[in-house]
Amino acid sequence: MTSPIRVETGSDPALAVVTIDHPPLNLYDRDLHTALVEAVTQLETGKPRGALFRAEGKVVSGGVDVRDSFLPISQDADVEAGTRYFAELVELGERVHRLPFPTVFAAHGLTLTWAFELALACDLIVAAESASFGLIEATVGLTPAMGGTQRLAQRVGQGRAKYFVMTAGRFGATEMERWGAVDRLVPDGELDATARTLAQDLAAGPTTAHAATKEILATLAADGLDTANARTAEIAGKLFATADLRGAMDSFVERGHGKATFRGA
Structure with missing residues (x-):
C-alpha cells in the first residue's frame, strides 16, 4: 500500500518536502498516524x-476519521487508551516543534483539526487566500490534543x-493572518511556489543561527523572559565556533552584506 505521507528531497537535498497524500480528504487515521511518525523520524x-x-x-485535511481513531475508544469508555493516544499526539507535535531547522507549512484549502495543529507546530505558516482553518474537536465532545x-x-x-476552539468554527485565511495565526497570505495560484521558495531560502541560510533562534524562543515559551534572557548569551555565543559564522564574517569584510553562503555547520 502506498504511504499516505512521503518525504522527498528532490533537486535540493538541503530541503525535505513532506507531502500529505491520503485521498480523498486526507483524514487522520491509523495509517496516516503511523506514516506521520515515520516521516518525523x-x-x-x-x-x-x-x-x-x-x-x-482539494483540501489540506477534512479532519480525523472518527470511526477509525476515536469511536472504538469512546465505545469502551477507555480513559487509559484515550490518554495513551493523546500522549502520542502531543509528543508528535513536540517532535515537529523541536526540529533543529526551519519548518514551513503550506495551507492551500480547508485545514482542520490535526492538520492545523501540525501547522502550528511548524515555525511558519503560509496560506492561500482561499484557505480556511478550524479546530472542530468540540463537535464530537473532544478538545484538540496535539x-x-x-x-x-x-x-x-x-x-x-x-473562541476558536470552543466555537469549533471555521475561519478564513485573511482573518487568521489578521489575528497573527498565519504568517504570510498569498494568492491561491502562488502558494506552492512561494512556500517552496521561502523554505528553500531558509534551508540555504544560516541554519545553526536559525536553530539558536528557535532555542531562545522555546526557552521563552517554557520558562519566561528572564530565563530566556539568561540563556541567550550562551546559546548565541556558541555560534562563534561555527564555520558558517566565520565564513559569513569573512564574506562581509571582503564583499559586503548579503553575499555569504552557508553550509549549516
Whole structure:
C-alpha cells in the first residue's frame, strides 16, 4: 500500500518536502498516524536543513476519521487508551516543534483539526487566500490534543484561542493572518511556489543561527523572559565556533552584506 505521507528531497537535498497524500480528504487515521511518525523520524535522523509540509488534494485535511481513531475508544469508555493516544499526539507535535531547522507549512484549502495543529507546530505558516482553518474537536465532545490549543494561544492570545476552539468554527485565511495565526497570505495560484521558495531560502541560510533562534524562543515559551534572557548569551555565543559564522564574517569584510553562503555547520 502506498504511504499516505512521503518525504522527498528532490533537486535540493538541503530541503525535505513532506507531502500529505491520503485521498480523498486526507483524514487522520491509523495509517496516516503511523506514516506521520515515520516521516518525523526521517526528518530527525536525516537532518535536512529545512522542511516544507504540504498536502495534495482539494483540501489540506477534512479532519480525523472518527470511526477509525476515536469511536472504538469512546465505545469502551477507555480513559487509559484515550490518554495513551493523546500522549502520542502531543509528543508528535513536540517532535515537529523541536526540529533543529526551519519548518514551513503550506495551507492551500480547508485545514482542520490535526492538520492545523501540525501547522502550528511548524515555525511558519503560509496560506492561500482561499484557505480556511478550524479546530472542530468540540463537535464530537473532544478538545484538540496535539498541542494546537496552546500553540494557537501563543500566537493569538488565550481569548481568541478559546473562541476558536470552543466555537469549533471555521475561519478564513485573511482573518487568521489578521489575528497573527498565519504568517504570510498569498494568492491561491502562488502558494506552492512561494512556500517552496521561502523554505528553500531558509534551508540555504544560516541554519545553526536559525536553530539558536528557535532555542531562545522555546526557552521563552517554557520558562519566561528572564530565563530566556539568561540563556541567550550562551546559546548565541556558541555560534562563534561555527564555520558558517566565520565564513559569513569573512564574506562581509571582503564583499559586503548579503553575499555569504552557508553550509549549516
